[in-house]
Structures are given as structure tokens and as C-alpha cells.
Amino acid sequence: MTQREQHTIDKLFRDLIRVYSTSATSIMGLDSIQTAIQELICNDTELAVEITKLSEAVKNTQPRMFPLDNLMLILDKEIRSLSGKNQLTKGAVAKLLDSFKKRLKSDVDALVEKGVKWIENGDFIVIHSIEENIEHLIPAAKKMGLNFKILVLKQDLVTTSEILKILTNQQIEFEVIPEYDLVHYFDKITKLFIGTQALTNDNRLICDPGTSNIVSECHIHEIPIYLFLKTLKFSHYPAVDQNIRKNSYQDVHDGIEYNFSIHSNDIINLTLINHIITEKGEVASEQLPSIREQILSEF
Secondary structure, three states: OOHHHHHHHHHHHHHHOOOOOHHHHHHHHHHHHHHHHHHOOOOHHHHHHHHHHHHHHHHOOOOOOOOHHHHHHHHHHHHHHHHHOOOOOHHHHHHHHHHHHHHHHHHHHHHHHHHHHHOOOOOEEEEOOOOHHHHHHHHHHHHOOOOOEEEEEEOOHHHHHHHHHHHHHOOOEEEEEEHHHHHHHOOOOOEEEEOOOEEOOOOEEEEOOOHHHHHHHHHHOOOOEEEEOOHHHEOOOOHHHOOOOEEEEEEEEOOEEEEEEEEOOEEEEHHHOOEEEEOOEEEOHHHHHHHHHHHHOOO
């Protein structure tokens, strides 16, 4: 794959996760991979080579795309096994990808079931980006009849508009403010809900831009911070190897030229989080090494 093609895939994933959770984006990725393999013209011997190329492209995205990144590692292992047994066919790969999609859906359903218990009547919950908590958890709590309100911290127009569509469609009460105005709400808000793109092996969270400032402010003001993530987002890389992209370009304002830079993601220390909720329920930080070891044993 050429560098230009890799950059195109990178940008596609970054654009998608502005309006969809990483789980939903991973499902789209699996659907696309499945279609590409079905349409690929090659023999079974060449199939393993082509799938490996595709897997490497996904695993090298900027930033790394979890949980799809981990699913590609599992796919690599299964492809090697099937090849060794001379059982690698397009049909066998399709079954693998279908099992990945079922697993993602099952994990999201379990995360919602465990996570909805953390929403209470009278809550005023802060959110700012799209993850499983806004796509599934908060709507599920509304359907259960819980009475709560959402404080949306306005980000870029695309992301915020998608959040508002979800809240409006589910008839969930909300208020929108700029991120810098949060200081005036600390006597009212009860919780901060965040998702993450990955939990690194050095206990850092890879989150949407802006998350770090919000988490820091809530931590200082002793607002409970709830992290919702699936265990498939446990990364076996440290934060420095998450392929976070720095985009720099020349800009001009009032005749003044300057270099402008922005990173694709924030990095947050896990110690700032009060509650870690997975599809298995709440877990303590002391449990993370054993959970990570269990997940990584699949690769």
C-alpha cells in the first residue's frame, strides 16, 4: 500500500469517529473488509498475502483504530492457522469477520446493561464526544424512564450536531455550552461520562481532542468521572506508539503568517478516572493487568 493510500484510510477513520463511536466505525470497517475480500480476484494462495496487506494497513492507521486494531491481530492469527491447514477460503474469512461483528455487538449490549446502572434520577451528566455512552447507554437509560439531563460541551460543528440529533431523537433533555463555560456549572453537574479509543499498556487513555482539559477540570472540582470502554480497546502498545497524528500547516490572519498544529487525540492518565466500566461491569485499576493479559492471549 502506498503512503498516499494509507493517508486516505487514516483520514477516513478519523472522519468517521467524529460522528460514530469506535465500535460503530469498527463494524463499518469489518463490513468494508468483507466486501473487499468478496470482490477480490485471486486464488486461495494469494488470499493470505492480500489479507495480510489489508490488516497491516488497518493496524498502521493514525491514530490506531481500536477495537478494530485488536480484531486484526486475531484475524492474523486465524489466517495463519487456516493457511497451515490448507483451509483458507473466502468463505472461511467471511465467517471470521461475521463472528467479529457479533462479538462487537454483544460487547456493546453488555456494556449498556452494566453501564445504565450508573445513571440515576436527577443526574446532570457532562458529555462532549460520540462514543458508546451517547450512542447506546444514555438512550437506553431514557427508555427505562430515568429522569436526567445532559450538558453537551460544544466541539466542532459536525460532532456536536450528531450528538444533538441523538439526544433530540430520544427526547432527552439537554443544554449546550462552550467547553470554556464549564466552570459555571460545577455546582450543578453530577457526573462526567467519557469513552476512549484505547487504553494503553502504560495506563493512558487515547481520547478525542479536548477530553484532557475537561477531565482535568472535573477532577479538580471533584466531579465523578466515569469511563466506559470495552475490553477489546485494551492496547498492547504504550501511549507513545498509538500513532497519534500531528497535523501542521501554514495559516494566515490579518496578513500574519504562522504555523498552526493540532493533534488527532488527547492522552489522559487513567489515575484521573473514578470509575472504569466495561462489558464485565466496574473494574478496579488493580484488575487491569489480568484483564489485559487475558485479552492479549487471543493474539
